[in-house]
Amino acid sequence: MSCESRAIDQLRESGVRLTPQRAMVLEAIYHNDGHLSVDEVHERVQQQSPYVDLSTIYRTVMFLKQQGVIGELRLDGQPVRYEAVRYGKEHHHAVCSTCGAMIEIDSVDMQELSDILTQKYGFAVNLIHLTLTGQCAACQAISP
Template sequence: MARNNAKDIFLNYIKEKGLRYTKQREAILEAFLASGKHITIDDLYNTVKKTNQEIGYATVHRNLKLMTECGLADEIKIGSHKTRFEQKYGHEHHDHLICMKCGKFIEVHDDKIERLQEKLAEANDFAPQRHKLEIYGLCKKCR
């Protein structure tokens, strides 16, 4: 059901903006929603290509941006290289612990920190909308 809602959000966004719902768009959306966390554009391109040989890289790229615009996806940039996208809808907001050795991501959440962030923003006359907290270090195996 979460997936259907996510799809609805996408469809509404498409409609509102006067855009069109294409086969490619559907295939990319479905593949993204079915994907694991932290997928790259390449990953998604390869996945969609399996059932949709004629798909173009640029199309996947464009639509991933579109999903980000409508709030279904979130861009995360770690280190220097590839941008990854993760699903937002139906997933709680979380922060990341990132192992600098093996590259593992651990998702974490702390309500106290969230609340303190709100306060911190308010104290600076700032209206927060979203945030990103990344803690770099060594995970259990690598420390």
């Protein structure tokens, strides 16, 4: 079984269509530890199937993001990147605006926030993936 099979099951259960293009995009992102840009996903998919169009990749990553099986990373001055949302390893990102370091924030640390929003606003937040900016410990020490 491949590492994206849980995501595929999740899509099937949602009753959405599972096309080869979607499976290939999912595979490209899940079989990669880092974060892939749209172009990089396109390259990888084309190695398997050369006629998949870039616009399909755009539509597909948007779709997979909305389905909650991939997360989007949007950092100033960098192309948008996508990464797998792996069951049991859900996390968010904190990026240092000084040195660019990226810290992974465990999902459980967001639980408090989620509770507050439910209690105070009745809002059920969808905390699939979030990117925060700020300053890491090292950079605070240098220039507080």
